[in-house]
Amino acid sequence: MLPLERRIVSTLTTTSDPAVRADVEGWVERSLAGMPDGLRLGVLLESWLFTLWVRLTHPDDLHGLLAWLEHSPVGLLQAYPRLFRSLVRFGELELEPAPPR
Amino acid sequence: MTGLDTEVLVIGSGAGGATTARALAEAGRTVHVVEEGPWLEPGEAAPFSLAEMDRAYRHRGSSAAMGRPPIAYAEGRCVGGSTEINSGLWARLPRSLVDTWRTTLGLEDLTAEDLGKVEDRIESWVAVNPLPGAAPPSSAALVRGADALGWRHEEFPRAFAYDASGRGTKQSMSRTLLPEALRLGATVRADTYVSELLIDRGRAWGARLRTTHPDGVEDLQIRAEHVFVCGGAVQSPALLQRSGLRRRPIGRGLRMHPTLKVAAQFPTAVDHDEVPVHRITEFAPELAIGGSASRRGQVGLALADSGVDVHDLGAAWDRVFVYYAAIKSDRGGRVVAVPGLRAPVVTYPISDADLSRLARGLVLLGEALLAAGAEALYPSIEDAPVATSVADLGAWWDAIDRRRASLMSVHLTSSIGMSHDPARTGADAHGRVWGIDGLRVNDASLLPDAPGVNPQAGVMAIALRNVDHFLAQGR
Numbered sequence: 001m002l003p004l005e006r007r008i009v010s011t012l013t014t015t016s017d018p019a020v021r022a023d024v025e026g027w028v029e030r031s032l033a034g035m036p037d038g039l040r041l042g043v044l045l046e047s048w049l050f051t052l053w054v055r056l057t058h059p060d061d062l063h064g065l066l067a068w069l070e071h072s073p074v075g076l077l078q079a080y081p082r083l084f085r086s087l088v089r090f091g092e093l094e095l096e097p098a099p100p101r
Numbered sequence: 102m103t104g105l106d107t108e109v110l111v112i113g114s115g116a117g118g119a120t121t122a123r124a125l126a127e128a129g130r131t132v133h134v135v136e137e138g139p140w141l142e143p144g145e146a147a148p149f150s151l152a153e154m155d156r157a158y159r160h161r162g163s164s165a166a167m168g169r170p171p172i173a174y175a176e177g178r179c180v181g182g183s184t185e186i187n188s189g190l191w192a193r194l195p196r197s198l199v200d201t202w203r204t205t206l207g208l209e210d211l212t213a214e215d216l217g218k219v220e221d222r223i224e225s226w227v228a229v230n231p232l233p234g235a236a237p238p239s240s241a242a243l244v245r246g247a248d249a250l251g252w253r254h255e256e257f258p259r260a261f262a263y264d265a266s267g268r269g270t271k272q273s274m275s276r277t278l279l280p281e282a283l284r285l286g287a288t289v290r291a292d293t294y295v296s297e298l299l300i301d302r303g304r305a306w307g308a309r310l311r312t313t314h315p316d317g318v319e320d321l322q323i324r325a326e327h328v329f330v331c332g333g334a335v336q337s338p339a340l341l342q343r344s345g346l347r348r349r350p351i352g353r354g355l356r357m358h359p360t361l362k363v364a365a366q367f368p369t370a371v372d373h374d375e376v377p378v379h380r381i382t383e384f385a386p387e388l389a390i391g392g393s394a395s396r397r398g399q400v401g402l403a404l405a406d407s408g409v410d411v412h413d414l415g416a417a418w419d420r421v422f423v424y425y426a427a428i429k430s431d432r433g434g435r436v437v438a439v440p441g442l443r444a445p446v447v448t449y450p451i452s453d454a455d456l457s458r459l460a461r462g463l464v465l466l467g468e469a470l471l472a473a474g475a476e477a478l479y480p481s482i483e484d485a486p487v488a489t490s491v492a493d494l495g496a497w498w499d500a501i502d503r504r505r506a507s508l509m510s511v512h513l514t515s516s517i518g519m520s521h522d523p524a525r526t527g528a529d530a531h532g533r534v535w536g537i538d539g540l541r542v543n544d545a546s547l548l549p550d551a552p553g554v555n556p557q558a559g560v561m562a563i564a565l566r567n568v569d570h571f572l573a574q575g576r
Contacts, residue, residue, distance in 0.1 A: 014410075014412065027151060027155075030155065030161060031161045031162075031163050032163075034160045034161040034163060035160055035161075035163045036160055036163075036164060036165075036442075036444030036445075036446075036447075037442050037443050037444050038439065038442050038444060038446050039163070039165060039444075073504065075169055075170070075171070075503075075504065078504065079171060082507075085405065086402060086405070087163075089398075089401050089402060089405055090151065090398040090399075090401065090402055091151060091398075092401075093397045093398040093400075093401040093411060094150060094151035094396070094397065094398040095151065098397050
C-alpha cells in the first residue's frame with residue numbers, strides 16, 4: 001500500500017480504537033494486494049497521480065480531495081474514493097465490536 | 102519439475118468440478134482434482150463475514166467487471182469453490198429456459214425428463230430441504246409484502262441439512278461431493294494454480310501447475326488422458342485463452358444478474374445470520390426480488406450510498422435488512438486473459454434498457470418492502486432520496502444513472518457456452534471444446550444464458566449430464 005493510500009485509509013477510518021484502526025488498515029492492505037492485478041495497477045496509477053497532486057497543493061486533509069473525486073463525472077476517478085470508502089467501512093463494521101442488540 | 106500421471110484431471114472443485122470428480126470416481130476412473138484455493142475447515146468462518154472473504158473469496162471479494170457502471174462480483178477461491186460462500190439456495194433450471202436452449206442451440210438431448218433424472222441423483226447426493234419451521238422475519242417480510250400486493254412468491258429450498266433442533270448446515274461441496282469423491286479414490290490437490298493446459302496437435306494431454314506449500318512452491322506437470330476444466334465462468338475461459346485457445350466464442354457471452362440493493366428499516370428487529378429463503382417471483386425470470394446477506398458490514402455498505410452512517414443508527418441497525426432486485430441483462434460481457442496479468446480482465450456492458458429494468462426492479466422492490474411494513478428504504482444509488490412512502494419511490498426512476506448506481510452480482514455464467522455450432526459457442530453440446538480432443542469444460546461457463554435463479558443446481562445438473570455422456574461414450 002502506498003503512503004497516500006495509507007493516509008486515505010486513516011482519514012476514512014472513524015473509530016479511535018487503535019487496535020481496530022490497525023486491523024482495518026491490515027484488511028484494506030490485504031484487499032488491495034489481492035485485487036485483480038489489472039485493477040490494482042489502475043488504482044496504483046491513480047494513487048501516484050494523487051500523491052503528486054497532494055505534494056503540489058498541501059491540502060489540510062484528504063476529505064476535500066476524496067469528495068471532489070467522488071463527484072467527478074469521470075467514472076475511473078469516481079470509483080477511486082468509493083473503493084477505499086467501501087473497504088474501510090466494511091472492515092470497520094466487521095472488526096469493531098457490534099453494539100448490543 | 103515434478104511429473105504426475107492420472108486418467109482424468111479435473112481443474113476446479115466447485116459445483117461443476119466436484120460433480121465431475123464424484124461421478125467419475127464412482128465410475129471407477131482415476132481422478133485428480135486441482136484447486137487454486139486452500140482447503141478450509143467447513144464452518145471455520147461465519148458466512149459472509151470479513152474472515153470468510155479473507156480466506157475463501159477470490160481477490161478477497163474485490164472483483165469487478167469493468168463498464169459503466171462497474172459491477173462488483175464475488176467468486177469462491179477455495180476447495181468447494183463458490184458453493185462454500187453462496188447462500189445454498191437451490192433452484193432447478195426453469196423448464197421454459199431449457200426448452201429454449203434445446204430448440205435454439207441444437208441441444209437435442211437436453212430434455213426436461215432427462216434433466217429431471219440427473220437432478221434427482223444430485224439431490225440424493227446433496228441434502229436439499231425447505232426451511233423447517235417458520236420463516237425468519239427477513240424472509241417473512243418478502244411474503245408479507247408480496248401478499249399485500251397480490252404478487253406471487255415462493256420459498257426456495259436450500260442445500261442444507263437440518264438437525265433435530267432445526268439448526269442448518271450448508272451442504273457445500275467440501276462437505277458432500279468432495280469427501281465422497283475422496284472416499285471413492287479421487288485425490289484433491291489444493292493451493293494449486295494451473296498456468297496452462299498442455300495441448301499438442303489438437304489433443305489436450307495435461308496441464309502445467311504450481312502448488313504453494315507452507316515452505317515454498319512446487320512446479321508440476323500432470324499428464325492426463327482427459328482434462329475437465331471446471332474453474333467457473335471467469336477462470337475457465339481465461340485458462341483456455343492462456344493455453345492458446347483464443348477462438349472467438351471463448352470468453353464472450355459472459356452473463357450475470359446485475360443487481361441493485363435496498364436497505365430496509367423495519368419497526369422491529371430482524372435476523373441477520375441467514376439469507377432469506379423466500380423470493381418474489383411475480384416478475385421472474387426477467388426480474389428476481391429477494392434478500393441478501395445482511396451482517397453489520399453489508400448493512401453499512403447498503404446504507405452508504407444514501408449518506409447514512411450505520412454508527413448513527415446505534416442499536417437500531419438491528420432493524421435494517423438488505424434486499425435486492427436482480428435482472429437478466431441484454432448483452433453479454435467478456436473475459437480476456439491479458440498476457441502479463443494473472444487475473445483476467447472482465448468487462449460487462451449495461452444497456453439503457455438494463456438500467457430501465459433495474460429502475461423498475463428497484464421501485465417494485467420498494468413497493469413490496471413498504472407493503473411489508475418497512476419504515477424507510479435506502480437504495481444503493483448515490484444520493485438517491487430515502488423513501489418512506491410509495492409516493493417517494495417515483496424519484497428513484499430519475500435517480501438511477503450510470504454514475505450513481507452501485508451494481509453487484511454473484512451469478513456468473515455462459516462465457517464459453519455449449520451448442521451444436523462451433524461459430525456460436527466454445528464447446529459442443531456436451532462440453533467438449535471444439536477442435537481439441539480430450540478437453541472438456543464442465544461448469545457455469547457452459548450455461549447458454551443466465552438462468553434467472555441461483556445457478557448451482559443447474560450447473561451441477563448440466564455437469565452430471567455431461568459426465569454421463571462421457572462415460573456412455575466409453576471414454
